[in-house]
Amino acid sequence: MTTTSETPAPARGRLLVVGAHSADFVWRAAGAVAKFVKAGGEAKVVALTYGERGESGELWKQEGQTEENVKRIRHGEAERASAHLGATFEAFDLGDYPLVNDHADIERLAGLMRDFAPTVVLTHPDTDPFNPDHPVAYQMVQKARLMTSGAGVESGFRTAPPSEFLVFEPHQPELCGFVPSVFVDITEVFEQKKAAMAEMKAQAYLQSYYAERAEHRGNHARKVTGTKEIRQAEAFMRLVPNVVGSL
Numbered sequence: 342m343t344t345t346s347e348t349p350a351p352a353r354g355r356l357l358v359v360g361a362h363s364a365d366f367v368w369r370a371a372g373a374v375a376k377f378v379k380a381g382g383e384a385k386v387v388a389l390t391y392g393e394r395g396e397s398g399e400l401w402k403q404e405g406q407t408e409e410n411v412k413r414i415r416h417g418e419a420e421r422a423s424a425h426l427g428a429t430f431e432a433f434d435l436g437d438y439p440l441v442n443d444h445a446d447i448e449r450l451a452g453l454m455r456d457f458a459p460t461v462v463l464t465h466p467d468t469d470p471f472n473p474d475h476p477v478a479y480q481m482v483q484k485a486r487l488m489t490s491g492a493g494v495e496s497g498f499r500t501a502p503p504s505e506f507l508v509f510e511p512h513q514p515e516l517c518g519f520v521p522s523v524f525v526d527i528t529e530v531f532e533q534k535k536a537a538m539a540e541m542k543a544q545a546y547l548q549s550y551y552a553e554r555a556e557h558r559g560n561h562a563r564k565v566t567g568t569k570e571i572r573q574a575e576a577f578m579r580l581v582p583n584v585v586g587s588l
């Protein structure tokens with residue numbers, strides 16, 4: 342029986358995941374990243390910050406802790422987590438809570454997109470009433486993506502072909518305007534996702550939460566497809582239409 346887990350990624354596809362903080366990609370898209378690589382694609386993870394101040398709770402319980410040390414630990418965690426998934430990791434280290442950016446940061450991200458030429462871009466939704474940085478990451482990615490693809494006409498800057506553009510599932514989807522339009526069956530790579538999550542010791546409390554979320558989304562994906570083999574899934578929302586040759 343054919344399952345969605347056998348659906349290959351586009352040939353030579355390149356997936357770019359941009360998170361505000363260095364662990365965001367693990368909770369929300371680790372399975373999709375592993376699946377993409379397994380299907381022959383290339384994946385790159387970019388963290389705009391390490392989440393050193395706002396999302397490294399466990400590390401700040403240690404006496405004498407410093408921002409520099411937290412960043413060093415978080416870099417190692419994200420690198421090892423990316424390796425579990427077959428992705429490369431790059432940190433911009435722009436500073437978190439709040440994440441602020443200027444023209445040069447957008448140019449840096451656009452330059453990375455022009456060089457990597459992603460076929461799929463993944464980031465946070467544009468709204469999050471509980472997080473000061475996630476919507477800023479969305480705005481940066483949105484702007485850089487448009488500066489990469491241009492307006493569909495000749496441009497006064499170097500361009501790359503337009504990518505698919507999706508957002509990953511936020512912590513409280515209903516409050517972030519997130520309605521899933523894509524489920525990725527991550528059953529066959531779920532152990533890789535768990536291994537990646539286990540690297541994020543600064544946020545150990547999220548590991549069981551996102552393992553449960555994957556089970557719930559697996560249930561939803563089973564209902565949509567009738568495919569009983571799906572155990573775990575991740576949810577995404579498309580921001581631009583999916584163009585196909587026929588329905």
Ligand SMILES: [Zn+2]
Pocket residue numbers: 361362365392396475
């Ligand atoms: Zn975050």
